[in-house]
Amino acid sequence: EDQVTQSPEALRLQEGESSSLNCSYTVSGLRGLFWYRQDPGKGPEFLFTLYSAGEEKEKERLKATLTKKESFLHITAPKPEDSATYLCAVQPSGDSGGGADGLTFGKGTHLIIQP
Amino acid sequence: KAGVTQTPRYLIKTRGQQVTLSCSPISGHRSVSWYQQTPGQGLQFLFEYFSETQRNKGNFPGRFSGRQFSNSRSEMNVSTLELGDSALYLCASSLTDYYTEAFFGQGTRLTVV
Numbered sequence: 355e356d357q358v359t360q361s362p363e364a365l366r367l368q369e370g371e372s373s374s375l376n377c378s379y380t381v382s383g384l385r386g387l388f389w390y391r392q393d394p395g396k397g398p399e400f401l402f403t404l405y406s407a408g409e410e411k412e413k414e415r416l417k418a419t420l421t422k423k424e425s426f427l428h429i430t431a432p433k434p435e436d437s438a439t440y441l442c443a444v445q446p447s448g449d450s451g452g453g454a455d456g457l458t459f460g461k462g463t464h465l466i467i468q469p
Numbered sequence: 470k471a472g473v474t475q476t477p478r479y480l481i482k483t484r485g486q487q488v489t490l491s492c493s494p495i496s497g498h499r500s501v502s503w504y505q506q507t508p509g510q511g512l513q514f515l516f517e518y519f520s521e522t523q524r525n526k527g528n529f530p531g532r533f534s535g536r537q538f539s540n541s542r543s544e545m546n547v548s549t550l551e552l553g554d555s556a557l558y559l560c561a562s563s564l565t566d567y568y569t570e571a572f573f574g575q576g577t578r579l580t581v582v
Contacts, residue, residue, distance in 0.1 A: 397475075399573070400571070405571055441512065459504075
């Protein structure tokens with residue numbers, strides 16, 4: 355069974371204090387690993403897709419990396435507007451007979467950036 | 470470019486009733502997936518449609534069903550509502566069924582009383 359575990363569950367940082375969020379996964383073949391940001395009462399906002407170990411992607415203050423067992427979302431010099439829940443999800447490359455298997459999500463990391 | 474549109478945004482239903490939720494994907498996207506989000510279970514995959522065909526289904530009872538129309542718009546239906554069905558229902562739109570990027574709508578908040 356595919357599993358995604360995110361840590362920590364919650365993280366409080368001061369503005370400008372860099373840190374990393376962890377996403378550990380177990381999947382029978384990885385088609386893609388996704389990072390999303392979700393604000394309260396809203397749908398998840400797509401951030402990154404990573405496909406293979408060693409891949410890295412950046413967007414503003416965010417950088418996502420991928421190994422064979424985990425992914426990290428690095429936040430550099432965060433600002434209060436970066437406060438949100440960050441979700442990690444995996445898509446297996448399983449043999450479903452056609453069509454994309456649904457994403458398996460972690461429970462998320464609730465990030466608070468204090469001014 | 471318009472995003473994924475879900476209607477209605479909020480619903481209150483009584484236990485035992487049924488409900489239909491609607492999702493209009495991003496223009497040109499042909500795959501629509503549905504997810505249930507609750508505080509305890511997080512985001513869970515319900516089903517995925519491509520070209521009017523259900524391609525995959527998550528581990529949910531048969532009370533949860535859906536369909537997709539020729540214009541890619543999708544609906545999901547929940548029959549015989551239970552209190553535990555209260556959740557945020559999210560629709561995700563992708564270009565194809567072999568998606569690499571799924572874009573979510575704002576969701577429909579369903580409350581069952």
